[in-house]
Amino acid sequence: MRPFEFHRAASIGEALDLLAQPGTHPLAGGTTIIDLMKLGVENPVALVDIGALPLGGIELTNDVLRIGALASNSAVAAERTVRSAFPAISEALLSGASGQIRNAASMAGNLLQRTRCAFFRSHDWPCNKRVAGSGCPAQEGANTHHAVLGTSEHCLAVNPSDVAVALLALDAVIAIRCHATAREVPLADFYRLPGITPHVETVMHPGELITHIDVPKSRLGPKSTYLKLRGRASYEFASASVAAAVFCETGLVAEVAVALGGLGTVPWRDREAEALLLGKPLTKETIAVFCRALLAPARPTEANRYKLDLASGAIHRALMRSAAC
Ligand SMILES: Cc1cc2nc3c(=O)[nH]c(=O)nc-3n(C[C@H](O)[C@H](O)[C@H](O)COP(=O)(O)OP(=O)(O)OC[C@H]3O[C@@H](n4cnc5c(N)ncnc54)[C@H](O)[C@@H]3O)c2cc1C
Structure with a gap:
């Protein structure tokens, strides 16, 4: 791990001042950035x-x-209102990592x-995400766990977040602040496809801080569910996962969301694919x-x-589970 400066911010203003310095990153729970610093994949000049x-x-x-932004995954998963109004968020969080993490x-x-x-x-390999333009061995190498959607010839890496999938199905909006401005970005526009710049993963700019996530109340929320399929029953990332919510009226789909x-x-x-279900019964x-x-893509x-x-089977099960609740 390379030497870095460490600061502790006492206010949002102080954090934004510190984050305005080039190469400075926020430190929240530290469960992933510290690992990446030890691996030499992330090399911040300073952590706040x-x-x-x-x-x-x-x-x-x-x-x-x-x-x-700082609510813990455990606290959100356990919150009574989250479990009743947006069960997919709670289920997605509980499917991830371990209790301690x-x-x-x-x-x-x-x-x-x-x-x-x-x-x-791993530094044993080139990677366009880690070092822009260095290559993507996953194209021809071991890619059993890699992405099938949104890939490019420069990157096949899967986004690993479970809760992002639930939040996408529920039309969540991310609130972001920097020194000068505050903005809101729908989660649907937050992540960037790799294209020719796999190292650019989101629309966030250096110096910005996520302050909170808003999830609009909807009639789909209470019917939402999250199903995760993976190589072992716990402590494993998804091979395929589905956040689904469907609302039927007189046996026909009136509203649906699947991520x-x-x-x-x-x-x-x-x-557009979801629209194909509208006005139809939910059948095989x-x-x-x-x-x-x-x-199709x-x-x-x-x-x-x-x-x-895996995905087709999971979608079927998740939609039927949502329709039944
Ligand atoms: C063994 C293991 C298994 C895991 N399994 C799963 C799993 O199955 N599913 C899953 O979804 N996740 C899984 N995770 C990931 C885990 O959920 C993340 O490590 C955790 O959510 C990251 O949160 P953190 O607060 O520790 O982030 P940190 O490590 O503190 O930060 C992560 C990144 O976010 C940035 N950041 C943090 N907060 C802000 C903010 N407010 N504004 C701007 N930038 C910010 C940091 O600068 C850093 O770049 C696993 C992790 C481990 C270690």
Whole structure:
């Protein structure tokens, strides 16, 4: 690990002042950035511990669930209002990591965690995400766990966040501040496809701080569910995951949202594909049509083609589970 400066911010203003210095990154729970610094993948000039900032609240108002950037994954998952109004968020969080890690892990840190691609995390290999323009051995190498959606010839790395998938299905909005401005970005626009710049992963700029996440109340929220398929029952990232919510009237789909994890270079959703379900009954056939449209842009390798079947099965189960509740 390279030497770095360490600061502890006592206020949001102080944190933003410190973050305005080039190469300075926030430190929240530290469950992922410290690992990446030890691996030499992240080399910040300075870290600003933001743990003391008043950004840990979880509040449900008439219109919106507001989750502070520093709210821990455990606290959000356990919150009664989250479990009843947006169960997919709680289920997604509980499916991730371990109890100890979830206690330390923050919501913003979860959204900003980097990929688990083994080529990215090892200096034995080139990686366009780690060193722009150096190459992507995953294209021809071991890519069983890599992405099938949103890939480019420069990157196949999967976005690993579970809760981002639930938040995408629920139309969450990320609130971001820097020294001069505050802005809100729908989660649907937050992550960037790798294209020719895989090292640019989100729309955030240096010096910016996520302050909170807003999830609008909706009739889909209480019916939302999260299903995660993985190589072992716990403490494992998704091979394929689905956040789904469907609202039926007189047996026909009136509103639906489906987001995928474990398959995409970014959490994946396609509203045009969802529209194919509207006004239809939820049957094996209508869900199969939806899955075909949703997965049509997939570019699997021989080794990760299995993810398409996993996803289709998971989508079917998640939609049926949501419709039944
Ligand atoms: C063994 C292990 C297993 C895991 N399994 C899963 C899993 O199955 N599913 C899953 O979804 N996750 C999993 N995780 C990831 C875990 O959820 C994340 O490590 C955690 O959520 C990161 O939060 P943190 O507060 O510790 O972030 P930190 O490590 O403190 O920060 C992460 C990044 O976010 C930035 N950051 C933090 N807060 C802010 C902010 N407010 N504004 C701007 N930037 C900020 C930091 O600068 C850093 O770049 C796992 C992690 C480990 C170590």
